[in-house]
Amino acid sequence: MERVAIIGASMTQFGQREGEWIQDLLAEAGSECLEDAGVDADDVEHLYVSNxxxxEFEGQTGVPNALAHDLDAMPAYTQRVDQTSxxxxxxxxxxxxxxxxxxSDMTLLVGGEKMTHKTTGEATDxxxxxxxxxxxxxxxxxPSFAGLTARHYLERFDAPRESLGKVAVKNHKNGVDNPHAQFQKEVDLETVLESPIVADPLRLYDFCPITDGSAALMLCPESVAEAYTDEYVVISxxxxxxxTHVVHEREDPTVMGGVVESGNGAYEMSGYGPADIDVAELHDMFTILEFLQMEGLGFAEQGEAWKRVADGDTERDGELPINTSGGLKSKGHPLGASGVAQGVEIYEQLVGEAGPRQVDADVGLCCNVGGFGNCVITTIMEAAQ
Amino acid sequence: MERVAIIGASMTQFGQREGEWIQDLLAEAGSECLEDAGVDADDVEHLYVSNxxxxEFEGQTGVPNALAHDLDAMPAYTQRVDQTSxxxxxxxxxxxxxxxxxxSDMTLLVGGEKMTHKTTGEATDxxxxxxxxxxxxxxxxxPSFAGLTARHYLERFDAPRESLGKVAVKNHKNGVDNPHAQFQKEVDLETVLESPIVADPLRLYDFCPITDGSAALMLCPESVAEAYTDEYVVISxxxxxxxTHVVHEREDPTVMGGVVESGNGAYEMSGYGPADIDVAELHDMFTILEFLQMEGLGFAEQGEAWKRVADGDTERDGELPINTSGGLKSKGHPLGASGVAQGVEIYEQLVGEAGPRQVDADVGLCCNVGGFGNCVITTIMEAAQ
Known part of the structure; x- marks a missing residue:
């Protein structure tokens, strides 16, 4: 079977987008992605909207149809994809x-969410x-699942509280160099550790914010990609x-089965293993999730991810840079956009368009977590040769 | 490429399902489909939920994850598919x-919606x-788009008001023999024509009801199907x-571009044309839509579908039986379930399991309309040989 390529990527500014609506954000990312890929709207055959x-947030449904209209992409087939976060x-x-x-020989994927016009309580509901x-x-x-899991992890694996804080510090540091990130500011460990408690032992800076934003990717068969560009990425x-949907039924609260299973499936399909991954975007909705995904994906043994973080292995100049984009933590987490934006970062790293965030990478991985690991998607990409 | 087969189908009772929730309905159709197909939940690789x-209706999201849990189908991948109606x-x-x-080598699709616990006004919103x-x-x-379109159609093509009523009469007659239909009762033309006006010239009996229900199909590659059964259907x-998402921008209000384009695509892929179709399920959310789809799909020239209906061609014993299930009109229209239930009817017709509704058919077609034709999916199926 022919391989599937990515030939373009875009994302809007993440953050508070006052006065704009989901439709505006999707159209902005969608049209920028068409431009980045050099594809005419007429040539788009399928259009997926992750949302x-x-x-619930805006009383507006049918957004994929509206987006096809806004991009003038009719009669492209369109559909909404929902798998929660x-x-x-x-x-x-x-x-x-x-x-x-x-x-489809040309598929545009646009993910987005508009959330900040709601109160934190409403959005949380x-x-x-x-x-x-x-x-x-x-x-x-x-958040309370995250707190319970973090408490269990720290005690069982004798990990210091500071190790979680270092995830936040690292991701904020990366976010400074991402012009689309919601927070482009460093935080020090002391600030993280002294921020208000949300779900003990986790504090404010262990959590991602509520965010508006959109991101997009253009996919096509590799043979079509070659007609557009030499610089593309392949989904390997x-x-x-x-x-389990009932989280307390899981045998081990530190093992996310969906991460393990989807990771194994993606490794098997690609022929790569954990040691082949040069850069990864993990779903750090809560700092503890970065540890659990590192372990579920084989980047560390169970209970030892915190050591790699503490050792600086996951920094931008480390052995396995994680969340070079800033992650959900500092880039923001507009639900439907986040997984697409992970793909945008890995695409940019692999084609050498990551600017000051650039690392040396031929193979990258994204892991997107729905709910508290209720459903997880892992994607491995490589630079075209 | 190997063909995709359907090896099992199910639907719940459509109607008012008091005290039950979306999760109950999806689990009922899903487990019945597993049983009908003779497939273990463990063997399901992908699980899609059309909803x-x-x-908005129940304040409950993440239903695909909950369904994977209820059917004990973990770690099957799951996702919600939304394309409005x-x-x-x-x-x-x-x-x-x-x-x-x-x-995926075994995909379970379950569609469902729970609506009747809301008032008609709330559901309409x-x-x-x-x-x-x-x-x-x-x-x-x-409904007002439907009324405007019906008025235009009747005047422009000199069609009698009765011709629309006959769609309702026919579909109700078919629904009598569908034990899962919301309304299993005949209505006469006089009752339809004298029912209360909703959107002039359309009256109460020109509209489908608000419905709770779920329906399911099991899909796999043809080589896998053969290991399970001799009686299966292939998606040809x-x-x-x-x-256009803005309906008034369309050039001709009687032509639904999505019907024409998706129909042409499905015909081309299957190698069949309109004359090869033996039975069809069309999206009769409003009676006028049955005319527009018949014309868009090539079952009648523009402005002439009403004549075929008037002549009895689309009755169960006619040349091209349409909506043998009772259609959305009498079977009901639980949004996410309706397109799946169309597939269930065509599957049952093609494998000879339609009981008193059985017609002689080798090739069938479903047309599912989102919004007012904003997005349309056409599927052509044939009995396996």
Missing amino acids: MASG SSGGAGIYAAWQSVASGA VIASLTHPAEYKHGVTL GIDGATD | MASG SSGGAGIYAAWQSVASGA VIASLTHPAEYKHGVTL GIDGATD
Whole structure:
């Protein structure tokens, strides 16, 4: 089967986009991606929109149809992809399938979410609606799962509290060099460790913000890509997997089954293993998740990811740079956009367009986590040779 | 490329499902489909959920993850497919792509919606959120588009008002023999023509009801299908296409571009033409839509579909039976389920399991319309030889 290529990428400014709506953000990223790829809207055959909740956030549905209209891409087929906080990764998978199945020779994927016009409580309520009602009714939201897991991890593996803080410090440092990041400012470890408690032991700086934004990727068969550019990226492996929807039914709270399964699937398909990955974007919605994904993906043994972070291995000049974009932590987390934006960062790193964030990389990986690991999509990309 | 087969189908009772929730309906159709196909939950690799608005209707999101959990199908990958009222058809397309791309060798598609616990006004508001804000703010909802289009059609093509009524009479007659239909009762032409006006010239019986329900299909490569059964169906052609999101920008209000484009795509892929279709399920959300789809799909010349209906060609014993299931009109229209349920009817007709509704058919077609033709998916199926 012919390989699937990525020939263009874009993202809007992430942050508070006052006075703009989901439609504006999607159209901005979508039209920039058309331009970046050098593709006419007329040539787009499939258009996927990764978005969790435009209906709940804005009372607006049918956004893929509106986007096809705004980009003047009719009669391109369009559909919305929702996999909660991993909608973006699910969008990459849907777009990959559309090309790999032969249904489309040019697929535009645009992910986005508009959230900041809601209060933090309102936005949290929408996000919490993805949890199992049996847990939610007891007040167990995603941040509280994170707090419980972090407490367990630190005690069981004798990891210092500072190790989690270092994830936040590193990702904020990377975000300074990302002009699209919501926060482009460094924070020191002391600030992180003394910030207000949200879900003990996790504090404010262990959490990603609420964000507006959109990101886009252009996918096509490799033979089509070659007609457009020499500088493209190939999706070498991609897979998605679920874990229990009821989080407390999992055997080991530090193992995210969806990360392990989707990672294994993506490794197998690509022929690469953890040691071949040069750069990775992980879903650091909470700092503890960066540890769990590093371990689930084989970048560290169970209980030892914190040591690699503490040793500086995951810094931009380390052995395995993680979240060079700033991650969800400083770049922001507009739900449907986040997984797509992970892909944008890996694309830019692999084609050498990451500017001051550039690392030396031939193979990259994204891991996008839905819910508290309820469904995870892992994508491995490589620079075209 | 290997063909994609359907090896099992199910649907729940459509209607008012008091005290049950979206999760219950999806799990009921999903587990019945596993049983019908003779497939273990462990063997499901991808699970798609077609659903427009569980967040808006029930404040519950993440339903695909919950369904994977309820069916004990972890670590199957799962994702929600939303294409407004054509979410079900989009689900068939997504499931087809998952198999045709090689990503999954066993894909379960479950469509569903829970709506009747809302008032008609509340449900209409959720549906109306798919229209373009520029039209919605002027009060132009889907029923009013239908009324305007019907008035134009009747006057321009000199069609009698009765011809629309006959669509309702026929579909209700078919629904009597569908034990899962919301309305299993005949209505006479007089009742239809004297029912209360909703959007002149359309009356109550020109509209489908608000419905709870779920439907499911099991898809796999043909070589896998053969290991399970001799009686299966093959997807011969499938395509989706958009039209303008702003309905008043269309050149001819009686031509739905998405129907024409997706129909042409599905015909081309299958090698079949309109004359080869033995049975069809069309999206009769409003009676006028059955005419527009018959014409867009080449079953009648423009302005002449009403004559075929008047002549009885589309009755169960006619030349081209349409909506043998009862259609959305009498079977009901649980948004995310409807396109899947169209597929269930064609599957049952082609494998000879349609009971009293059975017609003689080797090739069937479904047309699922999102919004007012904003996006349309057409699927052509044939009995395996």
